[in-house]
Amino acid sequence: MFSRIAKRSFSSTVINPYKVTVLGANGGIGQPLSLLLKLNDKVTDLRLYDLRGAKGVAADLSHIPTNSTVKGFTPDKVDSVSNGLSHALEGTDVVIIPAGVPRKPGMTRDDLFAINAGIVRDLASAAAENAPNAAILVISNPVNSTVPIVAEVFKQKGVYNPKKLFGVTTLDVIRSSRFISEIVNTDPTTEKVDVVGGHSGITIIPLLSKTKYYKSLSDEQREQLIHRIQFGGDEVVKAKDGAGSATLSMARAGARFADSVLRGFAGEKNVIEPTFVDSPLFKSEGIEFFASPVTLGTNGVEQIHEVGNLSAEEQQMLETCKETLKKNIEKGVAFVSKK
């Protein structure tokens, strides 16, 4: 009996020994996301960084009896040569970035650029120096621009690996599952909708034509569903009435995506998630990044899937999306190159 127990605990520590760092861990997303990562048995070393409060969050989570250590870091110097940020990042496998300000009613995600672009650029710079081989998962908005910012910083530092940079669009995917199940009255946990494009309003394209309910939805139901998925973020911003945007559903989405990245790293096959990546799909049209289903593997991006056949309506949405996306991406690139 003792040998069976010993063997189990040995395998749980050796098979999935991943280090994960959350930058912005004391925030509305950061705290519940860190909790969900503490509950993930693939994570053995969890590091939480924020301008303030991360040590408290870490101390709190560290009492949960799961298979990981948790340490909190702030910008303070740790020793004569390094600060908390570099310690939080050094040698980590996955960096998740929810640092930055959220929207208030009346704002677009692009309105956050003025503050969040600089935050993401500086955190990316530290990640490039201290964790050049880590997968970088960007949550901070506007994702359509912050992901290109990270790419440019990594290029400048000579460590850019397009297979390891991800814009987290999973919230659009889980919203789609939930919202379609509410209409067709099914189990939301089994509904799967591919969402492509980017992560803001009209750049979010749920591919309803690929679902089995497409023909049973009325035109009105379909149009309302597309609108709700594209503007689901606004629903939460409005309901929170000045206190921020989606945090708990985003934590769930971020934890799911991080888990998928780790499952890919661990060699699991057929791990596929839509995500905003450096993509060949529309590069010939000057669009460097695009969200589509991606197979995740031991080195990050293994295969980027085509969007496939679209309905005429989706084709039109794609054309509109591409115009906005191109500008959003160029804005991020220009922000880093002008420095």
Ligand SMILES: NC(=O)c1ccc[n+]([C@@H]2O[C@H](COP(=O)([O-])OP(=O)(O)OC[C@H]3O[C@@H](n4cnc5c(N)ncnc54)[C@H](O)[C@@H]3O)[C@@H](O)[C@H]2O)c1
């Ligand atoms: N990708 C998505 O689907 C998605 C979904 C929801 C929210 N978001 C975005 O996530 C971001 C965070 O949202 P939130 O609700 O958690 O905000 P929040 O204000 O509650 O938390 C942000 C945290 O970031 C920290 N922070 C700010 N600058 C930092 C820096 N330089 N280094 C480290 N930490 C820093 C703050 O101290 C704070 O704790 C926003 O930009 C929001 O728009 C994205």
Ligand SMILES: O=C(O)C[C@H](O)C(=O)O
């Ligand atoms: O809407 C926001 O600003 C936050 C997030 O991008 C969301 O989709 O909920």
